[in-house]
Amino acid sequence: MIRDITLGQYYPSDSVIHRLDPRIKIIATLAYIVELFVVDSFSGFAVCAAGLAVIVFLSRVPLGFIMRGLKPVILILVFTFCLNIFMMSGDVLFKIGPLTATWNGLSLAVFMTIRLILLIIGSSLLTLTTTPIRLTDAIERLLSPLKLVRVPVHDIAMMMSIALRFIPTLLEEADKIIKAQQARGADFESGNIIARARSLVPVLIPLFVSAFRIAQDLALAMEARCYRGGVGRTHLHTMKLQTRDWIAAIIMTAFLAVIIFLRVMP
Numbered sequence: 403m404i405r406d407i408t409l410g411q412y413y414p415s416d417s418v419i420h421r422l423d424p425r426i427k428i429i430a431t432l433a434y435i436v437e438l439f440v441v442d443s444f445s446g447f448a449v450c451a452a453g454l455a456v457i458v459f460l461s462r463v464p465l466g467f468i469m470r471g472l473k474p475v476i477l478i479l480v481f482t483f484c485l486n487i488f489m490m491s492g493d494v495l496f497k498i499g500p501l502t503a504t505w506n507g508l509s510l511a512v513f514m515t516i517r518l519i520l521l522i523i524g525s526s527l528l529t530l531t532t533t534p535i536r537l538t539d540a541i542e543r544l545l546s547p548l549k550l551v552r553v554p555v556h557d558i559a560m561m562m563s564i565a566l567r568f569i570p571t572l573l574e575e576a577d578k579i580i581k582a583q584q585a586r587g588a589d590f591e592s593g594n595i596i597a598r599a600r601s602l603v604p605v606l607i608p609l610f611v612s613a614f615r616i617a618q619d620l621a622l623a624m625e626a627r628c629y630r631g632g633v634g635r636t637h638l639h640t641m642k643l644q645t646r647d648w649i650a651a652i653i654m655t656a657f658l659a660v661i662i663f664l665r666v667m668p
């Protein structure tokens with residue numbers, strides 16, 4: 403399951419989505435998240451899903467690779483579904499002891515589950531189609547007005563980028579630790595969900611030790627290269643909006659307008 407986590411991973415390709423300015427992609431991702439919370443009907447979700455399907459097709463990222471990222475959050479999706487189906491009043495669907503499922507609860511549970519799935523897929527596309535370096539530069543450029551009030555924009559962007567960049571590294575390290583412990587007789591597969599979760603506790607200590615070691619190596623490497631933050635630093639590649647970026651911004655604005663129209667339409 404650890405290998406199925408796609409958050410923070412970059413999928414190399416030469417698609418039109420990969421070539422877009424990362425600033426546009428960050429703004430589009432934030433706009434899409436807002437749209438998902440503006441939507442209040444299944445027809446609105448259908449429009450959001452159709453738009454997301456077009457982006458996935460244009461990105462040339464395999465759908466199976468994207469859907470694989472949903473496996474680690476299946477428990478969260480199931481918990482959210484069960485929580486909503488039993489917490490709404492209305493016509494009784496079925497009963498399990500003191501818990502009563504209703505048709506209104508079922509509708510809400512499906513609604514919230516679809517929202518979470520679209521939210522996870524839409525957010526993961528940002529890191530799947532943008533390298534950590536370009537993502538760092540984009541975050542720094544977007545937050546640059548905060549420099550006027552002495553906010554360390556470059557440091558914030560660098561920390562966010564490093565956090566995303568090292569998610570796959572830590573997952574790979576965790577996978578190595580699990581395989582090493584399995585070779586010594588540890589069992590991570592048998593038992594119920596709680597037992598399997600407890601069996602992962604011995605993995606945490608060596609994983610934390612490894613994380614601190616990686617952080618120390620990174621700090622020493624940056625210090626050896628005389629890294630001093632964002633003061634006086636230049637960029638190898640200067641960001642400049644191209645025609646395709648303006649077209650993407652126009653499409654994004656039009657899509658947001660459609661979602662808002664569906665919300666206010668009686």
